[in-house]
Amino acid sequence: MRANHLAVLTGVSLFLIASAASAEQYLPDVISKDPYKNAYAQMLSFPDWVSKAQGTATPVEKVSAGGKSFLVGHMCKPHDCANNQLSVVFSANGKKSWGLLATRSADEEAFTKQVLGNPDSIVEGLLNKSFSDNNP
Incomplete structure (x- = not known):
């Protein structure tokens, strides 16, 4: 009888372990644990020239659009302006800012563009104009 109890207890334990191992996981849970936590943080980080604002730049401009005033600036990665802007x-x-990060590898023709800060259509137009003006 004791062997049966032990076998049942062992079986239940193995079932619970297997269930936990195959339980559904959700992204917020995975992101909070190693090694995924570090990988996620790296994905969201920007190169130093962007995060520290240490790029080659043009003078900022005051512009008006949609009845509002804005300050627009452009910079690029030092020694690699053609590919990182x-x-x-x-x-x-x-108090609010928006960005357009444009990057490409040296062997690509087209830029990969990442819009930052959720701009409205007016601000997105200003970002695209700044990019175009600096890439004649």
Whole structure:
């Protein structure tokens, strides 16, 4: 009888372990654990020239669009301006910003563009204009 209890207990334990191993996982749970936590943080980080604003730049411009004033600037990665660029638009009071990060590898023709800050269509137009003006 004791052997049966032990066999049942062992079987239940193995079932619970197998269930836990195959349980559904959700992205927020996975992201909070190693090694995924570090990989996720790296995906969201920007190169130093972007995050530290240490690029080659043009003078910023005050512009008006949609009845509002903005400050627009453009910079690029030092020694690699042809492949790594960032345009930024600031609200007139400087409390909000939006960006357009454009990158490509040396062997590609087209840029991969990443819009930052969820701009409306007016601000997105300013970002695209800044990019175009700096890539004649």
